[in-house]
Structure formats: C-alpha cells, structure tokens
Amino acid sequence: MTRKSNPDFLNGVPELLILQLLDRRAMHGYDLVQAIRDASSLKLDFGEGCIYPILHRLEDQKMLASEQKLVGGRTRIIYRVTKQGRKRLATSRASWQEIVAAVNTVLEGGEGGQIALA
Amino acid sequence: MAKSPWRDRLREELRKRGLPQGYSSRLVQELADHIADIDEEGPDMESEQRPAEERVGRPESLAVAAAEEFGRRTFAGRHPFWTFAVFPIPAIIAVCAPVVLIAWALVRLTAPTEVRPTAPLAVTAMVVCYLVYVALFVVGWLFLELAGRVGRPAWELVTFGLLALVVLEFRPVIGLRFDVSFAPGGFFHPDRIVPVVMPLTFALWMWWRLHYPPLTPPPGAPGNT
Numbered sequence: 001m002t003r004k005s006n007p008d009f010l011n012g013v014p015e016l017l018i019l020q021l022l023d024r025r026a027m028h029g030y031d032l033v034q035a036i037r038d039a040s041s042l043k044l045d046f047g048e049g050c051i052y053p054i055l056h057r058l059e060d061q062k063m064l065a066s067e068q069k070l071v072g073g074r075t076r077i078i079y080r081v082t083k084q085g086r087k088r089l090a091t092s093r094a095s096w097q098e099i100v101a102a103v104n105t106v107l108e109g110g111e112g113g114q115i116a117l118a
Numbered sequence: 119m120a121k122s123p124w125r126d127r128l129r130e131e132l133r134k135r136g137l138p139q140g141y142s143s144r145l146v147q148e149l150a151d152h153i154a155d156i157d158e159e160g161p162d163m164e165s166e167q168r169p170a171e172e173r174v175g176r177p178e179s180l181a182v183a184a185a186e187e188f189g190r191r192t193f194a195g196r197h198p199f200w201t202f203a204v205f206p207i208p209a210i211i212a213v214c215a216p217v218v219l220i221a222w223a224l225v226r227l228t229a230p231t232e233v234r235p236t237a238p239l240a241v242t243a244m245v246v247c248y249l250v251y252v253a254l255f256v257v258g259w260l261f262l263e264l265a266g267r268v269g270r271p272a273w274e275l276v277t278f279g280l281l282a283l284v285v286l287e288f289r290p291v292i293g294l295r296f297d298v299s300f301a302p303g304g305f306f307h308p309d310r311i312v313p314v315v316m317p318l319t320f321a322l323w324m325w326w327r328l329h330y331p332p333l334t335p336p337p338g339a340p341g342n343t
Contacts (some may be wrong), residue, residue: 028151029148029151029152030151030155030156033152047174047175047176047179047180047183048156048174048175049174049175049180049183050175050179050180052148052149052152052184053180053183053184053186053187054187056141056187056188057187057188057191060191074154076151077148
C-alpha cells in the first residue's frame with residue numbers, strides 16, 4: 001500500500017547533480033551553480049539560491065563535508081563529497097538510469113505504452 | 119547597501135518558518151556571498167542580465183525550499199504523520215501513567231481508613247485532575263517545540279487536535295467520596311468545552327505566531343538606510 005513512488009526520486013534530481021559535480025572536484029556554492037549551468041548548456045534554469053539548503057542538508061547527512069577557505073580575498077565554504085556521498089551517488093545514478101530507460105520504453109511505444117490510434 | 123532589503127526579507131521569511139538562528143545565519147551569509155559573486159561576474163549575455171536577487175530567487179521561495187530541506191534532515195521532518203499524529207499517543211500514556219500512579223499513592227496515603235470525605239482528600243482529588251491536564255500540556259509543548267525545530271510548525275495543530283480528543287474522551291471524575299477516576303465518554307458535554315477548547319486555542323495561537331510574527335527589524339541588521 002505504501003509503495004515508494006517516483007516523486008521521491010524526482011525530488012532527488014538536484015541532489016544527484018550536486019553529488020555528481022562535487023565528486024569531480026570540490027567547489028563552493030557559486031562555483032557549483034556555474035558548473036551546473038555549464039554542464040547542462042544552460043538548459044537547467046532554477047533559483048540559484050535553492051542549491052544552498054540542499055548542500056546544507058547533504059552535509060548534515062554526512063554525504064558532503066565542508067571547510068572554510070580563503071578564495072579570491074573572501075572566506076568561502078568549499079564542499080566535497082564524502083565516502084557516504086559517493087555511495088548515495090552510485091544508487092541515485094542507478095535509479096535515474098532505470099527511470100530514464102522506463103520512460104524511453106513508454107515513449108518508444110514499448111509494452112503497455114503503445115499509443116492507441118482511433 | 120542595495121542588498122539589505124532583500125536580505126532582511128529573507129531573514130524574516132526564514133524566521134516565519136521557525137528555522138533555527140544558526141542555520142538561517144549561515145544560509146543568509148552564503149546567499150549574500152553568492153550575490154556578491156554575481157555582481158563581480160558583471161553583465162552576462164547568457165544570464166540575460168537579470169538582477170542578482172532574481173537569479174538567486176525570491177526570499178519567499180528560498181525560505182520555503184530551506185524549510186523543506188531542513189525538514190528532510192530529521193525523522194520528524196521526513197515523517198511528520200508518524201511523529202505528530204501517532205507518537206503523541208504513547209507519549210500521552212508515558213506522561214500520564216506516572217501522574218495517575220502518584221495520584222493513586224496520594225489517595226492511599228490521605229485516606230487510609232476514612233469512610234467520610236475529608237478536606238485533604240478533596241484537595242488531592244483536585245490536584246489529580248489538574249495534574250493530568252498539566253501532563254497533557256507538557257506533551258503538547260514538547261511536540262510543539264519539535265515541530266518548530268524540524269520546520270514543520272503546522273503539524274503541531276494535529277498533535278493538539280489529538281490532545282483535545284483525549285481530553286474530550288477521558289475526563290477525570292471526582293466521586294462523592296472524592297475518589298478520582300478517568301471515565302471514557304462525555305462527548306459534547308458542556309463541562310468538556312473549556313478543557314477541549316484550551317489546547318486547540320493555544321495551538322492556533324502558536325501557529326499564528328510562527329506564521330505571522332510581529333514585524334520587527336532583525337537585531338543588528340546591517341546598513342538599513
């Protein structure tokens with residue numbers, strides 16, 4: 001009755017992007033937003049500030065670690081992925097690939113998803 | 119400073135949602151740094167020269183996102199139904215059981231052999247009745263605090279609704295010999311109105327305070343010209 005549904009996963013898309021990009025290199029918030037914009041060729045448009053509450057939650061859940069560094073004359077909070085974060089990234093990526101494959105199957109008229117023509 | 123009104127509005131919105139001071143301060147600081155970075159970056163064709171605040175997001179939507187993410191940190195935030203609608207029931211039992219036991223012991227001490235009602239017995243009976251209400255209030259207060267801490271202030275209403283139901287259903291009855299018992303039933307009896315309305319009114323008042331706090335400038339707000 002209480003099946004885990006996709007909204008739970010879809011809410012995790014920003015988290016997936018954050019973990020993926022921070023896994024490549026440690027960054028501060030502004031850098032990360034630029035990285036998302038660049039990596040998605042500006043296709044992903046969002047309130048840039050919304051990234052910070054997610055970063056803070058991931059840090060609280062020990063998936064990210066942060067440290068203060070002096071960058072460009074200002075103190076910055078630099079985030080990096082922890083071992084636990086990498087595990088989460090791996091499961092999130094697998095889930096994402098499953099969802100994409102399932103959606104593609106439906107869009108391409110696979111089993112149960114055939115378009116009925118009147 | 120041009121950013122101050124935006125920052126103050128954000129602080130106010132975060133406060134409305136009952137987020138802890140330390141969490142809010144760090145968020146506001148990081149967002150202020152982000153805006154400074156956008157300003158340093160200069161006009162950018164790709165960002166269509168949108169103002170920095172617009173790129174970062176409206177204070178209201180940022181506060182909503184912050185409260186949502188803050189809530190997801192804890193079990194209570196992720197499972198508000200269990201925390202605020204189910205767990206209060208064992209909590210009520212756990213808090214009320216010692217009160218009833220103490221009351222029972224008090225009655226035994228004050229009326230060892232008496233058949234006739236006595237003044238100490240009458241006082242004990244009154245104390246027992248009110249102690250139960252105090253215990254229920256303590257439960258309500260604990261869950262109220264929890265709701266605020268996990269950024270789920272609206273769920274306190276559910277807990278207080280539950281407490282009101284308990285008060286409605288189980289009422290302390292003082293017998294002819296000042297013996298106290300807890301009787302079920304009594305729905306819609308006129309003497310139930312005050313004990314039921316009290317917790318609900320308190321919850322609504324707290325909820326109102328969290329959502330519509332008095333508009334005062336935040337302490338030490340910088341550069342409000």
